[in-house]
Amino acid sequence: MANDANIYDAIVIGSGISGGWAAKELCEKGLKTLVLERGRNVEHIKDYPTALKAPWELPHRGALTREYREQNPVASRIAAEDVTHFFIKDGDHPYVQEKPFDWIRGYQVGGKSIMWGRACQRWSRYDFEAPERDGYGIGWPIGYDDIAPWYSHVEKFIGVCGARDGIDSMPDGEFLPPFDFNCVEKAYSERIRKHYGDRYVVQGRWAQLTKPEPIHLEQGRSACMSRNLCWRGCPFGAYFSSNSSTLPWAAKTGNLTLRPDSVVHSILYDERSNRATGVRVIDAHTHEVTEYRAKIVFLNASALNSVLVLMNSVSSRFPHGLGNDNGLLGTHVAFQSYRANGGGTIDGFEDGYYYGRRPSECIIPNFRNLKRHEMDFVGGYTTFTGAYRERGAPSPGRVGGAYKDAQAQPGQWKIYVYMQGETIPKQSNHVRLHDTLKDQWGIPQLVTSVEYDDNDERMVRDWRAQAKEMLEVAGCRDIQTADTQWYPGRDIHEMGGCRMGRDPETSLLNQWNQLHACPNVFVTDGACMTSTGNQSPSLLYMALTARAVNHAVEELKRRNL
Secondary structure, X not given: OOOHHHEOOEEXXXXXXXXXXXXXXXXXXXXXXXXXXXXXXXXXXXXXXXXXXXXXXXXXXXXXXXXXXXXXXXXXXXXXXXXXXXXXXXXXXXXXXXXXXXXXXXXXXXXXXXXXXXXXXXXOHHHHHHHHHHOOOOOOOOOHHHHHHHHHHXXXXXXXXXXXXXXXXXXXXXXXXXXXXXXXXXXXXXXXXXXXXXXXXXXXXXXXXXXXXXXXXXXXXXXXXXXXXXXXXXXXXXXXXXXXXXXXXXXXXXXXXXXXXXXXXXXXXXXXXXXEEEEEEEEOOOOOEEEEEOOEEEEOOOHHHHHHHHHHOOOOOOOOOOOOOOOOOOOOOEOEEOOEEEEEEEOOOOOOOOOOOOOOOEEXXXXXXXXXXXXXXXXXXXXXXXXXXXXXXXXXXXXXXXXXXHHOOEEEEEEEEEEEEEOOOOOOOEXXXXXXXXXXXXXXXXXXXXXXXXXXXXXXXXXXXXXXXXXXXXXXXXXXXXXXXXXXXXXXXOEOOOOEOOOOOOOOEOXXXXXXXXXXXXXXXXXXXXXXXXXXXXXXXXXXXXXXXXXXXXXXXXXXX
16 A cells, blocks of 8 residues: 555656656656556666677577567567567467457567657648548647647757758658768659659658767767667667666656556546546566555556556546546557558669668658548558668579678669558547456456558558559669558557547547546557557657646646646
8 A cells, every 4th residue: 555655746657758758857847756667677778688799699690489489479570589578478468369469568667669660750730630631530639839849849858860851741850960861862862852743752850869969968878870770779879768868867856766567557546536646556576566646647658558557447436447438448549550561673873882770761751631632541651761782792592602702792772662551540449458367467458459441451552552653763673562461550559549639528638638537647658649640659759748747747836636
């Protein structure tokens, strides 16, 4: 039970991208803050065991063993030998797939911020407006102008490289210098712009320190070495993670208490005050139960785990989960579709190469259904792309001296493309608690019931046709595109389940990410998303979190919470 030592001003559930930002902002504003992380502790640099290993120093040269694949069919779809320690094993937290869904999870301090892809495009005003405009979702309670200053706030602190391209569908931000195009990408960009006029191949906006500012050096971070080994954990702190940036920054204030190995069972609720009073926690190893109290709770456990916590937070007032007056908790789960990819070979440029292993990619911003609905599907897609040169000149055979010598020569230039498509949040795509099955901590297992629909199929078909056409315009030959048909979830961009909205009848959170029915609980991770957009969401999670903390502290000062 709670005692005086277990009382804080604020509790943050989860230490990943959004949880780390909640901790930083709350601690900076003077609140004694407890961060609860269900996984083990991971300290920056010290706990990155493969960060400096050469490929030949890995026992299986990076490949997963047959035993690992058999025991972890879900984690195996994304993990590799150098990072298996950052992905949970399937058996450590089972769930029920009513429909095939790959739930990719990283349980440790820092969460998946250690292994994330680092793409940091701002959403455009069209991303916020399109669902209501085109009738495939409810209206966002905020727009681009509401979040723009918070985007700037976050970008300046984390460090985002990119060019100010002036593209309406992907707004400019506060950028460090971008990585350079290689020679093929430069020609590719020029050819696409000349042919289409309104399509652009640009350098992606990436959370990498190309030229650190004083604020980044103050965090103890340094410039990117272009090793492209980011998901092992970066000893230079050159990409943003909770471990290298927000959590140490929060700790410097003296206001942070970090408690790993803390599985959150539920949020505690007091009917008399209509407020949450704290959190019930189960020790991951001893299973001892402890209660912590606070004035406000930030729920940042990652989209589906945040929904799970709310569903398990039952009381006589909320028999179906905290804040769930309308029965929509766990519904309208969506994701981003990565199903389609492609590429081609491009001749020429034999005298050109590139330096290092650039950790960023190029982007073709969305050009579908942008200002109006014009296709046989709703939503849009971003395309990630880039050019690279294969290793090894043509050689007969795969062994011998001639083959070895050929490997020392650069091979053919190629261009790759893959999609990141918007999906429709639907009530039928949902998660719920299982009636009888429980995990090792006695918490009901999550049931996932999420699938593609006809809109996704039409979008994939259009993307493949457009990708082929753009590769032809770029000058490629031997062009191929594919529909991988991989399961939802593998994109690791699951969203929804506790969405924001204007109306408590159709949403669970207001414009400040507060539960309509319990205003001192804030949800600012992927669960809060009203729609998926087509731009990467992590930067938006961070901006929403900083904005919500600012509002929460103001409300505390006014004694409204």
